Amino acid sequence: MPLLGGIRPPIAVLCVLILALAGLTAKVLGPSGEPAVPQAVLSSQKHFAEDGAIALRASVDERITDLRRTVAALEAGEPAEPEQVLSDLGRTYQKWTGTTILDLKSGEVLAARGERVPLAWLDEEVLTGKHALAPRMVRLETGDVRLMTLAVLDFEDQPQQLLIASNSLSVPAINLGPFRSMAVVAQDGEVLATAGFEQNEALNSDQQRKELTFLQKQMSRLAEQAAERSAEHPVSAKEPGSRGYPGVSGTLLGDAYNGRVATAGYASLASSDPEEKRSVAAGLGLTVVAMLPVVQQQGGAAPDRGLFGLIAAGALVVLGLLAAAVLWVSVQRPLLRLFLESRRLARGDLTRPVSVPRWGEAARVGMALERLRGQLGGPVGTDGASGGKVRVGLRVPLAATAVLLLLWCVPVGLVLNRTDGSVSVPATMVNDQRERTDLVADRVRRALNEAQADLVSTSRLIDVGDPDATAARLRDALREHTRYQALYVVDDAGRVVARAGGAPHDWSDDKDLPLIRVSGKGGTKPVIQAGAPVPEHKGTTLVGEVRVEFLNSLLKRPGLGEVRVVNAEAETLAASGGFLAFEDLPDNALADLVRAGNVPVGAGPVENGLLIRDGGGVTVAAAAPFSGGGVASDIGWSVVSRQDAEHFQITPYEREDRSVLAGLLGLAAIVLCLGWVYLVVARPLRALATSAEKLADGDLKTVHYPRYQDEVGAVVRSLELIRQQLQARRQNQARRPAEPSLGAGGR
Numbered sequence: 001m002p003l004l005g006g007i008r009p010p011i012a013v014l015c016v017l018i019l020a021l022a023g024l025t026a027k028v029l030g031p032s033g034e035p036a037v038p039q040a041v042l043s044s045q046k047h048f049a050e051d052g053a054i055a056l057r058a059s060v061d062e063r064i065t066d067l068r069r070t071v072a073a074l075e076a077g078e079p080a081e082p083e084q085v086l087s088d089l090g091r092t093y094q095k096w097t098g099t100t101i102l103d104l105k106s107g108e109v110l111a112a113r114g115e116r117v118p119l120a121w122l123d124e125e126v127l128t129g130k131h132a133l134a135p136r137m138v139r140l141e142t143g144d145v146r147l148m149t150l151a152v153l154d155f156e157d158q159p160q161q162l163l164i165a166s167n168s169l170s171v172p173a174i175n176l177g178p179f180r181s182m183a184v185v186a187q188d189g190e191v192l193a194t195a196g197f198e199q200n201e202a203l204n205s206d207q208q209r210k211e212l213t214f215l216q217k218q219m220s221r222l223a224e225q226a227a228e229r230s231a232e233h234p235v236s237a238k239e240p241g242s243r244g245y246p247g248v249s250g251t252l253l254g255d256a257y258n259g260r261v262a263t264a265g266y267a268s269l270a271s272s273d274p275e276e277k278r279s280v281a282a283g284l285g286l287t288v289v290a291m292l293p294v295v296q297q298q299g300g301a302a303p304d305r306g307l308f309g310l311i312a313a314g315a316l317v318v319l320g321l322l323a324a325a326v327l328w329v330s331v332q333r334p335l336l337r338l339f340l341e342s343r344r345l346a347r348g349d350l351t352r353p354v355s356v357p358r359w360g361e362a363a364r365v366g367m368a369l370e371r372l373r374g375q376l377g378g379p380v381g382t383d384g385a386s387g388g389k390v391r392v393g394l395r396v397p398l399a400a401t402a403v404l405l406l407l408w409c410v411p412v413g414l415v416l417n418r419t420d421g422s423v424s425v426p427a428t429m430v431n432d433q434r435e436r437t438d439l440v441a442d443r444v445r446r447a448l449n450e451a452q453a454d455l456v457s458t459s460r461l462i463d464v465g466d467p468d469a470t471a472a473r474l475r476d477a478l479r480e481h482t483r484y485q486a487l488y489v490v491d492d493a494g495r496v497v498a499r500a501g502g503a504p505h506d507w508s509d510d511k512d513l514p515l516i517r518v519s520g521k522g523g524t525k526p527v528i529q530a531g532a533p534v535p536e537h538k539g540t541t542l543v544g545e546v547r548v549e550f551l552n553s554l555l556k557r558p559g560l561g562e563v564r565v566v567n568a569e570a571e572t573l574a575a576s577g578g579f580l581a582f583e584d585l586p587d588n589a590l591a592d593l594v595r596a597g598n599v600p601v602g603a604g605p606v607e608n609g610l611l612i613r614d615g616g617g618v619t620v621a622a623a624a625p626f627s628g629g630g631v632a633s634d635i636g637w638s639v640v641s642r643q644d645a646e647h648f649q650i651t652p653y654e655r656e657d658r659s660v661l662a663g664l665l666g667l668a669a670i671v672l673c674l675g676w677v678y679l680v681v682a683r684p685l686r687a688l689a690t691s692a693e694k695l696a697d698g699d700l701k702t703v704h705y706p707r708y709q710d711e712v713g714a715v716v717r718s719l720e721l722i723r724q725q726l727q728a729r730r731q732n733q734a735r736r737p738a739e740p741s742l743g744a745g746g747r
Contacts (some may be wrong), residue, residue: 007332011332025312042251045292047264055442086112093684144168174438204254214257226250242600267288338366346725409666447551507541571584593622
């Protein structure tokens with residue numbers, strides 16, 4: 001009998017799966033003490049570091065792009081004096097610590113603004129070769145590190161000039177919240193910049209100074225580990241098939257001090273889309289590390305957790321053995337008996353009656369075999385079963401087996417370890433939700449400020465008197481800036497002078513209206529407009545319509561849930577998922593958060609976080625109004641986020657997930673093994689019963705072919721042999737009357 005054929009393998013596999021699931025149940029539902037730091041808190045630090053890396057990468061790339069774009073625009077116009085170039089550059093973009101223009105041939109400094117830019121690092125390698133004019137990190141005499149961005153000014157009929165802009169590699173200007181610190185780390189693990197550490201002068205006691213020293217040492221040690229891990233390739237650093245952040249990111253666990261554990265997340269600077277758009281900042285080898293001391297969890301495993309897991313595993317073993325016994329008694333043993341009886345009849349042993357099973361398809365086959373034994377010439381037995389049809393089939397024991405196993409799967413998957421609205425959520429998760437929401441709000445605000453600043457830069461290059469040249473300039477700008485869906489110039493009467501991209505919308509020159517505004521209420525999507533007055537043309541404005549999809553892409557961050565941008569009336573303007581234009585927030589509590597966030601407190605509006613317990617669910621929500629400067633800070637917009645706490649990797653939800661997983665695994669075992677029995681044994685046995693009854697009724701023409709090399713197939717082969725014997729017997733009986741008897745016609 002082949003190893004994988006017949007009734008034995010599915011029953012054996014069912015027993016093995018039940019024992020394995022019982023062992024897994026005893027482990028995952030048994031003792032599981034609280035970890036020192038919940039995995040949800042560690043994951044949140046990783047996401048925070050990723051947000052910081054995204055903000056730093058976008059800031060560095062934007063500065064480099066703005067400088068190169070400005071140089072290209074200057075070269076397209078009339079030659080300008082170096083002092084005028086730096087003056088216009090400083091008025092348009094307030095983002096460089098120092099700028100310098102020097103004569104490329106003689107090295108003479110022609111103009112300088114802001115912080116003095118050192119020139120000792122300039123050599124032939126910087127200006128020529130494969131990596132010519134690439135951004136460089138330079139250390140100043142003070143020990144600070146600056147990012148130097150270079151561009152060549154090549155005016156017609158003038159010597160070439162080198163424009164150098166200096167940037168500090170500081171931590172992004174984001175709200176770190178209480179106790180969190182962040183660092184920018186070089187490839188060798190050196191900390192280039194930090195933020196969040198309190199100054200010694202602000203500390204009140206020696207104990208606080210000792211804790212500060214401990215945290216600074218932890219940051220240095222964790223920064224070295226993060227730099228080493230960030231050197232891996234992003235593909236090999238992730239699990240196979242995982243996506244998410246395009247760079248290398250992860251979590252680190254430091255030492256404990258005074259009841260708090262140093263937790264850290266790290267993320268290397270990476271392009272938002274490495275396959276389509278390369279990032280200059282991503283090639284600098286920088287890593288962002290976010291560190292937060294977290295109160296160490298003291299709770300251990302409950303004393304009854306181990307007994308609970310053993311009871312659940314024991315119940316599964318008992319029910320599994322009962323299920324296997326049902327299959328053995330009702331399916332395996334009758335089938336093996338039929339196999340032996342059919343083989344005996346096929347060999348010609350007709351002396352004793354067939355042992356007929358009590359019920360099911362096996363009983364039908366047994367009664368047919370008993371009738372066939374009589375047709376083969378065997379003596380009529382007194383123990384033979386009656387000829388009535390048996391209505392109950394193998395579906396009944398299979399259903400009984402499934403019910404026995406479901407008695408364990410359903411309670412474990414749907415009842416045990418269920419959570420409700422009383423689940424304790426770490427306060428760190430609420431704080432991180434609030435601070436990460438504020439970070440996203442800062443990111444959106446900066447993007448809108450950049451959009452308006454780009455319009456200011458472009459407005460100085462257009463000639464309103466030449467509509468064709470203006471339209472060409474707008475088309476070039478639209479190709480360079482993917483954040484716009486349309487660019488157009490509007491005069492003081494509201495007429496569109498030149499345009500590029502989609503259809504323009506109305507723009508009012510009212511001084512009371514902000515330069516960034518939203519319209520289109522009642523339409524399918526909001527219309528977000530940014531404007532910049534055209535110099536020397538009073539009332540003429542360059543307007544750019546920002547794509548809603550661009551804002552949506554800024555809101556998609558893992559571990560933050562659903563994120564929306566809303567106006568002062570709490571109406572949705574953009575969202576990380578699908579939304580209706582100007583729809584209200586789905587929860588009144590979120591609208592209250594928005595209104596509370598826009599109330600001036602101290603220096604201005606502040607972000608707010610909230611833990612919402614509604615019925616059996618827990619939700620973490622936060623709202624952060626726009627603040628921090630620029631034309632977008634006063635438009636009254638806010639970023640709102642919310643996510644279900646059940647997505648957090650904390651012990652109560654992990655236990656619930658494990659229980660559901662155990663129930664699903666049990667259900668999978670039921671479907672696999674019982675489906676195996678049904679397809680390989682039950683259905684072929686029903687077909688065998690029908691064939692045996694037809695053969696017993698006199699159908700000797702139908703040939704019986706075995707479909708499987710198992711017990712059922714063996715019975716089918718025996719039936720075929722019996723059919724051939726019956727056919728030969730009938731032919732012999734038909735031939736005998738035709739033969740002349742001995743002595744016929746004699747004397």
